[in-house]
Amino acid sequence: MAATDDGLKKLEYLSLVSKVCSELKTHIGVGDKVLAEFITELGRNCETVDDFDTKLKKKGAEMPDYFVRTLLTIMQAILPLKLKPEKDSKKESASDGRKTKFKALAVANNKDRVKDIEKEIEMETEEK
Known part of the structure; x- marks a missing residue:
């Protein structure tokens, strides 16, 4: 089962790199796979456009805001960010084993x- 998950993750990553590569080709005229992988790695853990733009500018990549x-x-649609674990993880378990912060539910x-x-x-x- 783990091999299937790894294969699926690799396929998703390659799909993302391909999409970024085609966007680069469309917008700046360069469809380099290595550049697409580099940009993908920079943006992978960015939560905001400003954060991603800052990382790109630090590496010397000046791109228009709309393109960033x-x-x-695209990156967040294909490979969504994994949510960081909450520090307050002492939540009650639901009756079916799931954890929830809304105990009534x-x-x-x-x-x-x-x-x-x-x-x-x-x-x-009756009280009313």
Whole structure:
């Protein structure tokens, strides 16, 4: 199974490099694969266009803002950023084993729960 995942990740990466290469060819007239890989690696962990633009400028790549935005959008669409783990990861587990920060949504629905909710609704309507 791990070999399949690695193959899929490699295929996604190659697809991204190919797309960046074609965008470079369209916008600046240079469709170099090595340049596309370099730009892809620079933008891979960037969360914002400004961050990506800063990294490109540090390496001497002056590109128009719209083009930087386009490249980052493509990169994030094909290889989305992995969310950083939260420091506050002591969350309650849901009844099906998933973790959630909304504990009320993790309550399992069953007949007893439905009866409890119906009783609560009846009591609230009687109070009014």
